[in-house]
Amino acid sequence: MKKQTFLLLGLFLLSFQFIRAQGSPDYTGGLKFKFNEDGSKYLRLISWAQVQANYNTDETFDANGNENSKLNFNLRRARVLMFAQINKDFLIVTHFGLNSLTSTTLSPTGKGDGSQLFFHDVWAQYNVADKHTVGGGLHYFNGISRLNNQSTLNMMTLDNNRQSWATIGLSDQFARHLGVFAKGSFNKLQYRVAINDASSSSLDTRTAVAGGDAVYNGRTTLGSKDAGKTYAGYFDYHFLDQESNFLPYKVGTYLGTKKVFNVGAGFFLHPKGAVIDTGTALTPELKGEDVSIFAVDAFYDAPIGEKGSAITAYAVYQNSDYGKNYLYSAYGTGSMLYGHVGYVFNGEKTKTRFQPYVSYGTHSYDAVSDDRSTLGIGINAFMNGHNSKLTLEYNNQQFGAIDTNTISLQAMIYL
Template sequence: MRKQHFILIGLLLVSFQLLKAQGSPDYSGGLKFKFNEDGSKYLRLISWAQVQANYNTDDSFDSNGNENSKLSFNLRRARVLMFAQINKDFLILTHFGLNSLTSTTLSPTGTGEGSQLFFHDVWAQYNLGKDHTIGGGLHYFNGISRLNNQSTLNMMTLDNNRQSWATIGLSDQFARHLGVFLKGKFDKLQYRVAINDAASSTLDSRTATAGGDAVYNGRLNLGSKDAGKTYAGYFDYHFLDQESNFLPYKVGSYLGGKKVFNIGAGFFLHPKGSVIDTGTALSPNLEGEDVSIFAVDAFYDAPIGENGSALTAYAVFQNNDYGKNYLYSAYGTGSMIYGHVGYVLKGDAAKTRYQPYISYGTHSYDAVSDDRTTLGVGVNAYMSGHNSKLTLEYKNQQFGALDANTISLQAMIYL
């Protein structure tokens, strides 16, 4: 009966996932192919797809001036992730898929840019002893904060805080850089650092104007010699249970399965990543401006008593310097404070449990006097941890003339 109800809800208004996540009481997830008797040589395969249905309470219009439907659908994520342990020291990981396929990016024959699969991650790594690993490729060992390293499989809120993926499409490929990384731990202190090539193409395709604000396309305008490298790092101290750093993806909520309290700090540096024009309209003079982002954060997740209740809480302060008065989409020179809190109500872990939550963020910009604020209020219904979950969320975003209200319903399953 529960399965029939779930399918019915999914047909009406769904977001569907097949994925690997923490939180299920009786399932480890994914497929694992063992190549020897003890399982030390293996290939693990995980696949997920996510479809979202969103209801926008406000009127909106397309580029032709036609009023959009309030209800819209989005193939938010469709991914395949594979990793293979060649021996105890070597590992290779491959992760590919597409994101945010909508009616405006569909193409008649599936060959359009929005319909194309691409690699999210492809890296190889080698263990330097028990607790330290070096690797290289297209990777997700990011700096700045926990949310900039967030897994998309087990978020507590409906989706990640957008401004926390602070370089997405500006110096990287969908939050992944091409470079080398070193990760590991010293007792309770975990670390990840990386040196990467900056992307020469960027979402910010604007041209710097004389006396104007910075634009983030230094690699394109100044060349790789001046703006070719980025540097990132994140360090977190684990006071209670130790989290795994086998893969880079940070867990959003353990639902009380662990007792975790971490304090973290991180950075991202891109020397001369942005450019300004200090010349005139007739005689341009492009100069590089350093991009520097720093953050401190705290994460807490623990059971409350012995009745199945659990608390998840997260907070981050992030200082962003993208160059002089930089402002593009959600990103800009200024500062951000963000946090969320969720509480799993008491109940049997093998049965449906509920987790109401609230999130709030405020982002100030040097370029304008208005702050961007986001408020999210939602509830998760966990029928088998993260393996089977319904999420209902209301989100409000305000910035200048923007006052957007969205109601989303998501159903999530991974097998």
């Protein structure tokens, strides 16, 4: 383990020196094609990649009983985002890419499921009044909490808190739903609400059994008339600087460029989204149970002094009801408390800056007596803000007999 840990630390330091020696050009907003002289009609393109080296301290084995390597590499995200506006009253957004490409999802000719690009977002929106917009398509105007609307471009931690993406793969496609939304603001209060179709497929392919716990595949089992729609909303009040809601992606850390303090609350409802069997093994009687998730959260990000230091802090309480004693993967009926805090050290914004951070979450489930806990301790090295960043993180997760320890190094560049 010591040899592998030193290797990761060495890679971190070598990468830092290489990028620093090469320098980094000033960022001017990505590739933008202007369709008129003043640039009000345009097509903008953003691209980013996140590459990880992950070291798992635990011994694991493959399906043939062979011990797995403890050091593995992961193309965590490779994305392209485009949005175009030829009139101030309407906008189209297209976002595609892939996630978590590893040695187990690679295919010999690049045609396997794991190596395929897919659309994350495709929606069109229209401004119906000053500061009020409606739209529709495959979109990311989610409810529940800030982290359920998290941008992957500017997270403070290595990755998002998994339980905060509370419906991923259950009622949606990779945290996106197909439906209509409205967003806007009333002075300092921002809002986003949506009515969507629930996906007819779900990662939860289990079948409800008599007297057993709920499963999350209500639309598949009960049909679209009874279990086909979901409803979501998130509302946050901005006490200090106002954040942009031009796009749905919430910023993870501003590195002291803004002074933000927001308090928010949100929900997700899926009537009869879950299913239980109230009958017997010989005469099953399937019944829908409503899925309801609520959360309250607070976000603070502000500079400290005049030398470039800054603090970022976030906390959320989430109550999740997926049906009777529901438990699947990281998700289950119960409650969650999560928070993180980071501090950017003094330094010039044009030079490398460091941000140590810590995150902690605890999640209780009705189905079991054990709580799930996650601890992350890490540090970001910003060579050019979020446009060129290295993250080194230690993560521990405990749940019942599970006690995993992972050290990850991630390099990210976006243009």
